[in-house]
Amino acid sequence: MKYILIIGCFIYSTSVFAQYTAIPDPNFENYLEQNGMGDGVPNNGQVLTANINTVTELLVNSLNISDLTGIEDFV
Numbered sequence: 351m352k353y354i355l356i357i358g359c360f361i362y363s364t365s366v367f368a369q370y371t372a373i374p375d376p377n378f379e380n381y382l383e384q385n386g387m388g389d390g391v392p393n394n395g396q397v398l399t400a401n402i403n404t405v406t407e408l409l410v411n412s413l414n415i416s417d418l419t420g421i422e423d424f425v
Contacts, residue, residue: 369399375417381410399423 373379
């Protein structure tokens with residue numbers, strides 16, 4: 351029983367503490383979602399930090415992005 355409780359606590363803690371990065375610009379978030387860097391929920395203003403913290407290059411010219419808030423969480 352103790353083993354099941356420990357496993358349950360571990361699963362709960364890893365799912366509760368998912369880190370998100372705010373991406374207020376809808377065009378920027380749309381680009382990230384379409385390129386596999388989002389959280390799977392379009393137009394919610396955030397992406398999973400784990401999906402972007404290894405990205406070293408973005409090609410976002412001509413996408414009408416006016417706010418790059420959140421880019422600080424990229425490598």
